[in-house]
Amino acid sequence: MKKSRFQSKKISASEITPEAVFLKRRQFLAAAGLAIGATGMLPSLATAQDSRFDSLAKWPHSTEETQTPWDQATSYNNFYELGTDKGDPKKNARRLVTDPWSVEIAGECAKPGKYTLEDILKPHAYEERVYRLRCVEAWSMVIPWVGFPLADLLKRFEPNSNAKYVSFETILDKKRLPGQQYPVLQWPYVEGLRIDEAMHPLTLMAVGLYGKALPNQNGAPLRLVVPWKYGFKSIKSIVKISFVEEQPDTSWNLSAPREYGFYSNVNPTVSHPRWSQAQERRLDGKSTGLAALFAEKQDTLMYNGYEEEVAGLYTDLDLRKHF
Amino acid sequence: MPASQRSLPMPQPLISAKGLIKPATFLLCLLPVALAVYAVSQNRLGANPVESLLQLTGDWGLRFLLVTLAVTPLQFIFKWAWIARLRRMLGLFAFFYAVLHMVIWLVLDHGLRWDLIVQDIIEKKFIAVGVVVVAGLIPLALTSNRFSIRKLGTRWKTLHRIIYPLTLLAVVHYLWQVKANDIYEPLLYLVVLMILLGWRFYRLLKH
Numbered sequence: 328m329k330k331s332r333f334q335s336k337k338i339s340a341s342e343i344t345p346e347a348v349f350l351k352r353r354q355f356l357a358a359a360g361l362a363i364g365a366t367g368m369l370p371s372l373a374t375a376q377d378s379r380f381d382s383l384a385k386w387p388h389s390t391e392e393t394q395t396p397w398d399q400a401t402s403y404n405n406f407y408e409l410g411t412d413k414g415d416p417k418k419n420a421r422r423l424v425t426d427p428w429s430v431e432i433a434g435e436c437a438k439p440g441k442y443t444l445e446d447i448l449k450p451h452a453y454e455e456r457v458y459r460l461r462c463v464e465a466w467s468m469v470i471p472w473v474g475f476p477l478a479d480l481l482k483r484f485e486p487n488s489n490a491k492y493v494s495f496e497t498i499l500d501k502k503r504l505p506g507q508q509y510p511v512l513q514w515p516y517v518e519g520l521r522i523d524e525a526m527h528p529l530t531l532m533a534v535g536l537y538g539k540a541l542p543n544q545n546g547a548p549l550r551l552v553v554p555w556k557y558g559f560k561s562i563k564s565i566v567k568i569s570f571v572e573e574q575p576d577t578s579w580n581l582s583a584p585r586e587y588g589f590y591s592n593v594n595p596t597v598s599h600p601r602w603s604q605a606q607e608r609r610l611d612g613k614s615t616g617l618a619a620l621f622a623e624k625q626d627t628l629m630y631n632g633y634e635e636e637v638a639g640l641y642t643d644l645d646l647r648k649h650f
Numbered sequence: 651m652p653a654s655q656r657s658l659p660m661p662q663p664l665i666s667a668k669g670l671i672k673p674a675t676f677l678l679c680l681l682p683v684a685l686a687v688y689a690v691s692q693n694r695l696g697a698n699p700v701e702s703l704l705q706l707t708g709d710w711g712l713r714f715l716l717v718t719l720a721v722t723p724l725q726f727i728f729k730w731a732w733i734a735r736l737r738r739m740l741g742l743f744a745f746f747y748a749v750l751h752m753v754i755w756l757v758l759d760h761g762l763r764w765d766l767i768v769q770d771i772i773e774k775k776f777i778a779v780g781v782v783v784v785a786g787l788i789p790l791a792l793t794s795n796r797f798s799i800r801k802l803g804t805r806w807k808t809l810h811r812i813i814y815p816l817t818l819l820a821v822v823h824y825l826w827q828v829k830a831n832d833i834y835e836p837l838l839y840l841v842v843l844m845i846l847l848g849w850r851f852y853r854l855l856k857h
Contacts, residue, residue: 395697398697399697402696402697403696403697403698407830411829411830411832413696413697413698414696464701466698466701509831509834510831511830511831511832512830512831579830582830582831583829583830598769598773600773600774601774601776601827601829603766603769603770605766606763606766608698608700608701610697610698615693616690616691616692616693617687617690617691619690619693619699619700620690620699620700620703620758621758623761624761
C-alpha cells in the first residue's frame with residue numbers, strides 16, 4: 328500500500344485507536360449530549376455541541392494516534408492572558424469575551440479592513456484534522472481540530488509581493504484578562520510566520536476541537552494551528568492579521584531571545600535552556616491514576632513528525648542558528 | 651559518660667499536650683505529598699501529574715528550608731521555646747522534599763536516561779544549581795542527630811551554617827527555572843529569605 332505523504336512513519340499499531348472503539352466513543356458522546364439536552368439541566372453543555380460542525384468533512388491525512396481526552400485538552404492549557412498555571416485558563420475562561428468579535432486585516436494586501444468574525448468565517452467549509460501538538464515544555468497532545476487552511480483565508484485579502492511575512496495579534500483586554508494585569512509577557516501577544524509557512528497546506532485556522540466550538544481556554548473564537556512548530560506559535564484568540572515585509576516580533580522571542588527563535592520548529596536535536604527537546608510526554612489518557620506517573624516519554628520527531636511535508640521550506644536554513 | 655559531654659541541654663521528657671506537638675508536626679509535614687499522591691490516584695492532579703508532583707515537591711523543599719530558618723527568629727521574637735525542638739525535624743523534611751524532588755526528576759521525568767540527565771545538568775545551569783543544593787543538604791541531614799552534634803562539637807555549627815547559601819541557591823534554582831517574567835513566587839521566597847537573614851545580621855550587629 329502506498330503511504331500517504333501526510334502520515335507519520337513511526338506510529339506503532341498499538342497506538343492506533345480501532346475504528347469501532349472510536350465510533351463507540353462518538354456514539355457515547357452523542358448519547359450523553361442528548362441525555363443532558365433532554366433533562367434540560369445543563370443547557371450550556373448541551374449547546375456546546377456546535378450545529379455548524381454537524382457534517383464535518385474528515386481530512387484524509389489525520390494521524391490515527393490516540394487522541395488526548397477532551398478533559399485534558401481543555402483543562403491543561405498555556406494561555407497566559409488567563410493566568411500562568413496550567414489550570415488557570417479554564418478557571419478564568421469567562422473573563423475572555425468573544426462576542427462580538429472582529430479581526431483587523433492590515434498591511435501589504437489589496438483588501439485591508441476590519442471584518443466581523445462572521446465575515447471572516449462565512450466562505451469557508453470546515454473540516455476535521457487530527458494533528459499532533461508539541462509544546463516547548465516537552466509534553467504533547469493529539470487534537471482533532473475543526474477549521475480550514477489559513478491560506479484560503481489569506482488569499483481573500485489579496486496580499487501583494489511585499490507580503491513576506493504574516494503577523495498575528497491576540498486580543499488585548501487588560502481590564503478583564505487577569506494575566507494581562509501583570510507584565511509576564513509584553514501584551515498583546517504577537518506571533519508571526521513566513522508567508523510560505525502561512526500559506527502551507529498544513530497551517531490551519533481553527534474554530535473548534537472535538538466537533539465543538541473552541542472553548543475560551545483553547546483560544547476562542549479563532550486560533551492558529553501550526554503542527555510542526557512548538558505550541559506557542561499557534562496563537563490564540565486572534566484579533567489582527569497583518570501582511571508585512573520584515574520579520575515581525577514574536578512574544579516569546581521578545582521575552583527570551585536566547586531561548587525562543589522566530590521559527591521555533593519542533594527539533595529534537597536543538598536543545599532548549601529549560602527543557603531537553605529529545606523526548607516528550609504524550610498526554611493521551613492511556614495511563615491513569617498512579618500508573619500515569621510511570622508512563623514513559625516518547626522520542627520527539629523532527630518537525631513533530633511532519634518532516635516530509637515541511638522540510639522543503641527550510642532547506643537553505645541553518646536550523647541551529649534559526650531555532 | 652564524662653561529665654563535660656553532658657553539658658548540652660537535653661530535651662524535656664515528653665508530656666501530654668506538649669508531647670503531641672512533635673508527632674502532629676510530623677504528620678502535618680507529610681500531608682502535602684500524601685494528599686498529592688492520593689490526588690494522582692484519583693486522576694485529580696491534572697493532565698500531567700509528573701510535572702505537578704515535581705513542582706509540588708520543589709515548592710515544599712524550599713518552603714521547609716525557609717521554615718527551618720524561621721525557627722530561631724520565632725523562638726526569640728515570640729519567646730516560643732518549644733519551637734526549637736522542631737528545628738531538626740523541619741530541616742529533615744526540607745531534605746526529604748528536596749530528595750523527593752530530585753528522585754521524581756530522575757526517575758519519573760527522565761526515566762533514568764543517564765545520557766539525557768547528564769546532558770541536562772551540563773547544559774542547564776538551574777538544574778546544576780539544584781543538584782548542588784541536594785548534594786549540599788546530604789551532610790546536614792547525615793549529621794542531624796545527637797551523636798554527630800556531640801562528635802563534631804563547634805564544627806557542627808559551622809557545618810550547618812551552609813544552610814544559608816544552600817537556601818539562597820534553592821531560590822536561584824527556582825528563579826532561573828521560571829518562564830518569561832513569571833517571577834512573583836520565587837521573588838516572594840527571596841524576600842522571606844532576606845528577612846530571615848536580615849534579622850540574624852541585625853542581631854549580630856547589636857551584640
